[in-house]
Amino acid sequence: MWSLFLLFLLSLLSYLFTDELIPKLDHLFINAGMFGIDLCKANKNKIPEAVGVISGCVFLITCFMFIPIVFGYDLMDREHFPHNEFAELLAALLSICCMLLLGFADDVLDLRWRYKLLLPTIASLPLLVVYYVNFNSTTFVIPIPLRHWLGTSIDIGFLYYIYMGMLAVFCTNAINILAGINGLEVGQSVVIALSIVIFNIIEISGDQHKAHTFSLHILIPYLATTLALLKHNWYPSKVFVGDTFCYVSGMTFAVVGILSHFSKTVLLFFLPQIINFVYSVPQLFHFIPCPRHRLPKYSAETDLLYPSRTIIVKKDMLFISKLTIKFASLFRLVDITEDSESIMMNNMTLINLFLIKCGPMSEVRLTISLLIFQACCSCIAFLIRYPMASYFYDK
Incomplete structure (x- = not known):
């Protein structure tokens, strides 16, 4: 030691x-x-x-x-x-x-x-x-x-x-x-x-x-x-x-x-990172348009961050794109507005999901919220690793 x-x-x-x-x-x-x-x-x-x-x-x-x-x-x-x-x-x-x-x-x-x-x-x-x-x-x-x-x-x-x-x-x-x-x-x-x-x-x-x-x-x-x-x-x-x-x-x-x-x-x-990766898959594999930057949108007037968005042209949508949007909408994982020609939805990252669920917030508050979530997931990981593991593996 x-x-x-x-x-x-x-x-x-x-x-x-x-x-x-x-x-x-x-x-x-x-x-x-x-x-x-x-x-x-x-x-x-x-x-x-x-x-x-x-x-x-x-x-x-x-x-x-x-x-x-x-x-x-x-x-x-x-x-x-x-x-x-x-x-x-x-x-x-x-x-x-x-x-x-x-x-x-x-x-x-x-x-x-x-x-x-x-x-x-x-x-x-x-x-x-x-x-x-x-x-x-x-x-x-x-x-x-x-x-x-x-x-x-x-x-x-x-x-x-x-x-x-x-x-x-x-x-x-x-x-x-x-x-x-x-x-x-x-x-x-x-x-x-x-x-x-x-x-x-x-x-x-x-x-x-x-x-x-x-x-x-x-x-x-x-x-x-x-x-x-x-x-x-x-x-x-x-x-x-x-x-x-x-x-x-x-x-x-x-x-x-x-x-x-x-x-x-x-x-x-890595539970939050796994969640973020799974949530991001439609954009990472370009089922949904993926801009170069998926950062939250900053408003100088309010000094707050809002979910950033991407635009999908309806006539260019693939079947898997429609299925993804329908599934995400069913579980309220995306915020969608649409007209006759296009669909506007949030970029699919955990950061934007937090802003959708919790509302606009300052950058420092958003960072702290995500790190608290990371710490809570670590607590869940210890719960899985110790008390729950005994039900699936020999001690």
Whole structure:
């Protein structure tokens, strides 16, 4: 446990360093043309973009500096050196480092969506190779109600590696599409990271203590640097985090979930992101027209945010588009106005859904509401993981 104490002190220094570094380097991004305009504000000031690369770099440097600390004693005894654990940590950091590079390239080059799906897959390859060498466990435990038909467990083989690769793709992009207002990307990542840390602390005294200690070695410095970034990204935002931060965050969560063997629990902490993804599917797959920006609409007169909208021409509608609108209207998931030629409806994001159900609100109140929802979903995840799990799995 002494290593965790030293890591906490090192992470505290990384928080202070990140907090000092961000305002000192923001002008470099503006000078390089990497800036944006906050569409949810009346002013049109230039705001540095892709600043998540700073917190990501400090996070990785902190992890690198911690390697001699956590493995320092083992270096004295080369015969019993934990090569497997060392390989896991290096593979984890390599995958995160790849996503930092690829995410920054995306911010600079503005890559198409098809590449956003490909990049996490490539970055997860070192992770999957180490998993294959060290574990190669591809067995799912069958829930108790289904064991009469399927048995106690089932080995899905290569499909398990496809699942882990898809997990990396989902985690990186799920945070990216639930974004657009000050503090939301970083705030939701903080809540997810805190939830996993609490889960690790609960489980660290059990049989898998090494796996949960490994997770804490990654998440504690990540949480420290992310909190420093949140301070500058909170309303009114002084910096934008960019896709770089979303990619690094998603890969970090995927890394600890895969190598610490609780990937299904990690997905439980992504409930709001799963809801947002399912709700967004009609626009992501262009069954419904999808504009480049689906941000809420800002009104300078009231200083409030309203649901943004998209227009559908009736004569161009596909059958699946009509079916989607009918289904969403039945469950009151969309706000629709129409005339003889077109239909106007809200963009299908969780942010706009909140504005439909709760009414127009200020940006900071909307962010807080969404983060409270994220925290409530984490509580539901713990409820599923512990009391409810005993009905489906052996204790």
